[in-house]
Amino acid sequence: MAVIEAENLHRTYRTTTGTFRRRAKSVEAVRGVSFEVGEGELFGLLGPNGAGKTTTIKMLITLLIPTAGTARVLGYDVVESPREVRKRIGYVFGGERGVYERLSGYDNLRYFAELYGVPPRIQKQRIEELLRLVGLKGREHERAEGYSRGMKQRLHVARGLLHDPQVLFLDEPTLGLDPVGARELRSTIASFTAAGKTVLMTTHYMFEADSLCNRIAVISRGEIVAEGTPMELKSRVESGRVTEVEVFGIPEETVGRLRQLDGVLAVSVEEREQAQVLSVQTRADVQLTASILGHLDGASIGRISYREPTLEDAYVALVAE
């Protein structure tokens, strides 16, 4: 039996525009998302900002009611039985919010332990264990307002694990962490599945999804555009290749024209200090270097290089489709 099931989930937000003459407007954040996550699996929802990752996760953890479609966690419907779902899941999100700053880290955990009905006889021991797990032992009696972003993030993780949930939902858990902190947190996340927990995490970091997840669903503009293991997603573009051109001042119209070239799968531009790096992903059977350079007429060109596609290229190609 699947632990998490999402079937054709839709979510529309209603908003208004204008000050005096208000007009209602609908924004479709999630448009027919379906997937299943098995027991002990670490499943990644990967997508750019605004793709619908957080909205999907919020429907699954009962904070949002879907406009259409159904979702179940451990067999409980998220709309019909929200309390049963809440008892069995943990939720951790990235960033500095979600902490009672005026309370110590210990008091924050104590409050949430009570909120989740952790029995008093095991509460103290559980908090101590988690403080050690997330590396906050020794700082737990300081007020959370003095914690660094990384410490607050680790406090979030400890909070999410207080009631030993069977299923964990992690929404961009490494957001804004320094590389060392993010690496430590990733290793903690990897240990969750080893302990038999089922994890659904969202991220927009390719390498994070690649290194942690058993399976990934790429979400773009509210729809799942691809699903599979990291290897399967990579294999989708393995036959192609990527031409990287260092350019100085490439107009947006040129990027648009490059996308129209026959044999081009995806085009992206990355800002790197003074210059930009144009990455053009093409089919393996075409040679487009001359054509690409021809379209860059007028822009200053630096180094040109070729490489094999990575998961990041697969992702860029998928979300650009």
Next chain:
Amino acid sequence: MSSLRFVFVSWGLQFKMIMRSPFDGIGNVIYPLFFATVAFFVFRAGHSPRTLVYASFGAAVMGMWSSVSTSAGSAMQRERWWGTLELLVAAPRHFALVLLPATLGLATVGIYNLAATLLWGRLLFGVHLSIAHPFLFALAVVGTILAFGGLGFLFAVSFVRWRAAWVLGNFFEYPVWLICGFLVPLALLPGWVHPVSWALAPTWGMNAIRESALGGSPLDDLGLCLGLGLGYVALGVLVTDRVLRAARLRGSLSLT
């Protein structure tokens, strides 16, 4: 048992947070003294010691009420700013049980308001109060605080649904002083106001405090005050699920 323990622990932590906020702290220290000063100046002009005693209890309850009415709204607003509101909703406890300790914590600050106002009156204006029935007086104060907590809870439930509703907390602050007879006897108000006054627990709480201090019997007033307080809580619990469902439908829980 677990729920009772949760309310107790949660109340303690909420109270800790209130006491650690410098701005809340300054407000809670200065406001009651300000109310008391205004009330004493106004009533001293009447040259009647009895009206001064009447005013001193009124001013004390004004401070208690202000603490609840304005803070219940801002407490929910703070949960939104801190990003903790969603975490509270995502927890398995009934949300009503989560809100109640927060509003009770705020109402508890009212005990300080009461003590500070009465002390201020004695030190600066020489109002010597003798409490005729100290035990009943203490009972009336605790009962009034609980009823205020109940009313604050009902406010807080609506603040979860409507983000800007905290403004209403400020709006209710001053009319209640008048309608519930904190400063002016209800008999002086127009007849059509009376049903509104009777429906508000602060009216009966105020009566109970005055009666117990001046030697009357506060039990009927206290019973009505607590009954209404329980009614507010029951109404709040009944509408909590509906309010939360509406917020989950609109996606307004994460908005600040």
